[in-house]
Amino acid sequence: MSQPLPWDLDKRLEKERVDVIARIILDTRAETLLLHDEDAGDSPWGLGCRSYDRTKNRIIMLAEDGRYKWLAADKRAQFRFLIGGAVCGFYRGEADAPTDRTMRRRADELEQQSFLFEDERLVLIWRFAVSTAPTGEVTQISFVGLSSEEGQVIAKYDFLPANDGVLVGLDNNYKKEEAESVPRKGARRKKDGERLDAKGSSEE
Template identity: 40%
Template sequence: MEQAELPSPPSPARLPWDFHPALTEERLRLCGRMLANARRDALAMARYEMGDDPWSVGCRAFAFGRNRLQRAASSGDYPWLEVLDDSAHFVFVIGGNGNGVPVRFYRGAADEPTERTLRRQEMEVQQLSLALGETEAEGLAFRLAVET
């Protein structure tokens, strides 16, 4: 009687620090906490009776999150945190000395990012290639999801 071959177990998902050592759990948690607190504050300030709606609150939450990360980066307390693009396509970098990993954030489910969420900016692609090498960076995008 022939024995059927057992399927090999699925490969474990790679964690961020498997891609680059600058993406430590501590740093990611800190950035995530800043973004979650910014969203919480934006929701607390919402005045629906004055005309706020989900869109205006979402814009405020994005602005608050961007501001928190910008202030943290410029404070000098987090030398591993930099801002790469402070436009509406806000991109921050974890890791320093021009070799850090570009990261963006969005509101939504972590396991269901949209195509728009995963779209990469040219500056982000260039920085990711510097950090990981062109081959390793191909198709990668690092995103922090703020789930509410």
């Protein structure tokens, strides 16, 4: 049996909706990577914290913006957001190797509906897994449905970025030219659909 896509199991998780969040993660981490300067004392840990914080706040801003009626988010310490009512999160790491922290669920996640998979009724944990290279660029973003018991990948979608963005106009205080003015060894500009991004912290 082939591995289902998230929207095969939960109709609320439409591909277009998942793509919007994946693009936010990719774009925000790429911008943050351009601001990273090891010669000035920046560390990988600091890069991860900054990437996580910006990504979280971008999702919150997009939810508050009202452009996407299906998106909701709050500012609680254990950050989660809702895609059509389905509770989701994101973390840095491989899709098939979630940590205990990644698997941790909030009270509202414990009420997620169950799905039938291979004759077994499962409650899935929905997460965006962000894989990164040692230099910080993103190598893959996968949206996965993990079994709540063992963290097994039940459903998976690998995001392939296009050239459109969703960040324009969300944060009037953020200017892309600010990032472009900061030199960084090895930093590369995204062009012609190239995928690049920043290293994140272990659980986001």
